[in-house]
Amino acid sequence: MTTSHTLATLAAVSQRFFGLAVLSGAVLCAAPAFAADMHVIVDNESPTAIVEIHASPTYDDDPGVDVLGDEIIYSGDDLDVNFNSRSARGECILDVLAIGADGREWQRRMNVCRQVEWTLGY
Structure with a gap:
């Protein structure tokens, strides 16, 4: 495995993790807004x-x-x-x-x- 391939794989995994973290944060933040209604x-x-x-x-x-x-x-x-x-x-x-x-x-x-x-x- 080349260094550039390893870096690309690492970047893809990081993007997926970041996307899940943002989505999880949005879901957690939505609950109090709903309750406020x-x-x-x-x-x-x-x-x-x-x-x-x-x-x-x-x-x-x-x-x-x-x-x-x-x-x-x-x-x-x-x-x-x-x-x-x-x-x-x-x-x-x-x-x-x-x-x-x-x-x-x-x-x-x-x-x-x-x-x-x-x-x-x-």
């Missing part, structure tokens, strides 16, 4: 404050964690809600339960990766 504007048009919003995958009977945390959505207000929680497990289709201060409940199955807004009314 799990936001929905919740518009409260009801007469009561929304004090809890729970979300879980459709196959889970547990309502999931309260994604509002300490936030409250008062009547007439809206809030950008992040549905990327432990209980969502990275799923886009979720069963969502909103609970008002007066005990009223709103339930909806939604694609939180595509849905932009959810209006809660009377």
Whole structure:
């Protein structure tokens, strides 16, 4: 094997390795960007404050964690809600339960990766 042939082989292997490294990095970087898209504007048009919003995958009977945390959505207000929680497990289709201060409940199955807004009314 000649030196030039060895160098050419080494260069080809290096290019393949570099290409795989770049592709792997792109895939790893894409996951957080996708997760960041799990936001929905919740518009409260009801007469009561929304004090809890729970979300879980459709196959889970547990309502999931309260994604509002300490936030409250008062009547007439809206809030950008992040549905990327432990209980969502990275799923886009979720069963969502909103609970008002007066005990009223709103339930909806939604694609939180595509849905932009959810209006809660009377």
